[in-house]
Amino acid sequence: MEAIESLFSTLNVVDFASYVAGPAATxxxxxxxxxxxxxxxxGTGDPYRHFYKAPPNPVSxxxxxxxxxNRNKQSLVLDLKSPDAKDVLVRLVKWADVVVVNFPPSVKEKLGLTYEALAEVNERLVYADITGYGAKGPEANRxxxxxxxYWARSGLMDVTRDGNSPPTVPIPGIGDHATACTLYSAIVTGLYRREKTGKGSHVSTSLIAxxxxxxxxxxEGGLGGARFYGTQSRKAPQNALLNPYRTSDxxxxxxxLLQDKDWFALAKAMxxxxxxADPRxxxxxxxxxxxxxxxxxxxxxFARHPLAYWKAVFDEYRVVYGVVQVADEVVNDPQMYxxxxxxxxxxxGNGATHTVSSPLQIAGVTKVPPRRAPELGEHSCAVLRTLGYDEAEIARLISGQVVA
Known part of the structure; x- marks a missing residue:
């Protein structure tokens, strides 16, 4: 098994981002x-620290x-608005291989966190930038x-509902976690380019993209002038063989079912x-x-038999289907483990024994066992020591409320 040290053990990352998409990439x-x-x-740190208390998130x-x-990370509390934070910021950027930000363009400019500003400090830096609506255009700062x-603006929210029912709010983070994988791939591409050229780069993506x-x-169909069917309804779909059905339980x-052979298998199984023989x-x-x-x-x-019956029959006849699992089934799904x-x-801790791993696997490489996410400012002093500050300087930064 290839040792983890041969992969990213020497990679230093500074995560300035908040909420989900940027931090999930790191x-x-x-x-x-x-x-x-x-x-x-x-003060409160990343506002995402408190998001779990907001309904309709599961209560815990x-x-x-x-x-x-935020597993495996170190927390440094730093007031970027303070003039005295400039030296800490410069040392962080010199230390880093990768910096991740998710501020709107105007905020990055105000805080001195633009790519141009940081690249002057470290020309090998891979600067990863994520926005809501892109870095250009009239909504760049929205x-x-x-x-x-991601969900509403792209049209996904409009089509993932039944008939004329109101749009439904999805599980939080669906678009964030997908975007995080894209940002991760952009970062790794930037690192590969650095290996080739010796230079850093500015990589980016957005939730809307x-x-x-x-x-x-x-x-793509719409861009080519395709005619859309309109709102889907389960009772009157455009395709009855791409549709959910309720069982007796x-x-x-x-x-x-995408092929004719699937249609024949369904008729036999049922x-x-x-x-x-029906001409319709x-x-x-x-x-x-x-x-x-x-x-x-x-x-x-379908209403004649319970789910277990249909699973057994469809498996026997190789009918392609998916069970709409409920929460208890998902967290106990043996395929996941x-x-x-x-x-x-x-x-x-807190009754938790497992976590959801990131969805990338590399044969022969093991991931770091997921450690506890940090308390606010838990590693501030340790990080400052890594950056070369002595105890007197650390005490001065803390007393000046630059660092907490």
Missing amino acids: TILSDFGATVVKVEPP DYNYPWQLT PGFDVTA QGAWASAMWI DRWLLLI QLPSLL FIDGRSRADYATDLVNILDVE ANDIFVPLAEP
């Missing part, structure tokens, strides 16, 4: 051994979102969250040979034209 770096210093403002005394997104810039990429199959499963369903085009009729037939049949998607915490 979490992936930390999973592979990078040293990550998270810089937080004095355990700050699970913070643990997920605050963006994944539910607004990631939302467009997630929706790109249909957006009030569970749901999703069919996804013991409905009459479907194969003779081919894909006809099944689309009579999708509502087909849904009505399948609804009756078998593939190291859920991994043990190095420091279990």
Whole structure:
């Protein structure tokens, strides 16, 4: 097994970002051994520390979102608005291989955290920048969250609902975690370029760009003048074979049958040979034209048996389906544990024993066991010592409320 030291153990990262997308990218770096210093403002720190208390997040005394997104990191509390923070900032940038920011352009300018300013300090720096709506255009300074810039703006929110029902707010972080993987890939590409040229670079992405990429199959059609079907309804879909169905025990499963052979397998599995002879369903085009009729037939049949029956039958006939799992099933899913998607915490606590691993695996390389996320300012003094400050200088910075 390749030792983790051969990967990112010598990589130094400074994370100035808040909330999820930027910090989650540095979490992936930390999973592979990078040293990550998270810089937080004095007082409350990163506002994400308190997000777990907001409904409709699952109720817990355990700050699970913070643990997920900031494991393995060191917390340095630094008042970037203070003139005396400039020297600390310069030393951090000289020490760093990677800096991650998520401030709007105007704030970066005000704080002296633009790429141009930091590249003067360290020409080998990979500066990773994430925004809500991109760095250009009239909305460059607009605050963006994944539910607004990724989920709503991209059209995803409009199409992931049934019929004319109101749009539904998704699980927080869906767009953030996808964007974090993109930012991570941009950082690694920047590091590879540095190996080739010796120079750092400015890499970036945005929540709106990631939302467009997630929706790109249909957006690409729209860009080419395609005609959209309009709002999908489960009872009257455009495709009855790409549709959810309710079982007798009030569970749901999703069919996804893309080929004619799948249609034949479904008819056999459900013991409905009459479907194969019905002229309404003779081919894909006809099944689309009579999708509502087909849904009505399948609804009756699915309601005859519980989920366990349909899983066994469909597995036997190799019908492609997915179970709409509930929360208890997800956290106990053996497939998640078998593939190291859920991994043990190095420091279990508050009843938590496992965490969700980042979704990248490299054969022959082990990830760092996920350690506890830091308390606010827990490592301020240790980080300052790493940057070369002596105890008197550290005491002065603390007394001057530059560092906490």
